[in-house]
Amino acid sequence: GQQVMQIPQYQHVQEGEDFTTYCNSSTTLSNIQWYKQRPGGHPVFLIQLVKSGEVKKQKRLTFQFGEAKKNSSLHITATQTTDVGTYFCAGGGYGGATNKLIFGTGTLLAVQP
């Protein structure tokens, strides 16, 4: 079946350190979206990537879509305590469905002040 794996499952960093999470799909994606879920909260949309090799930035966050459109990464520069939460990638385009997403396993980020 369709699978989207993320590594690592958990990352603990000191405030100010960088953080990266990686996302891999078993099949080629039409698009990939990234979400953040704070502890006890709900997933909140961050960004969407559509083009092969696309790179987008949001302040300290850099998102990349692989050339083969099967993998993606999220990099946070100089983490802050407000970055704490679980980061999910979500792959779209499975079976031709334009709005169905398969969520990755998520990476839980802990930031120590």
Added chain:
Amino acid sequence: DAGVIQSPRHEVTEMGQEVTLRCKPISGHNSLFWYRQTMMRGLELLIYFNNNVPIDDSGMPEDRFSAKMPNASFSTLKIQPSEPRDSAVYFCASSLSTGGFQPQHFGDGTRLSIL
């Protein structure tokens, strides 16, 4: 504008009871999704609707689960009979289904505990 509204926020009930979860999508959104989140299985898509029509229910665990969307502003997810392994956080999300790929907007979820 109001976001996706789910009720109840918390539900605790005994196994065997019927459970009904409710969702009101964002006005104007024509796609609605039901997800289940657990530590073991992560965030799983159960079913989704486009324009009130179920499109993909391949994620529904078994016949005990059913979902309806009688109109554009309301959907229910029902579990009958409930079992302890159904304990999870259930999220409803909505989006537009036109104009390419659209982000999904999640409700606050229903935390369900089956004793």
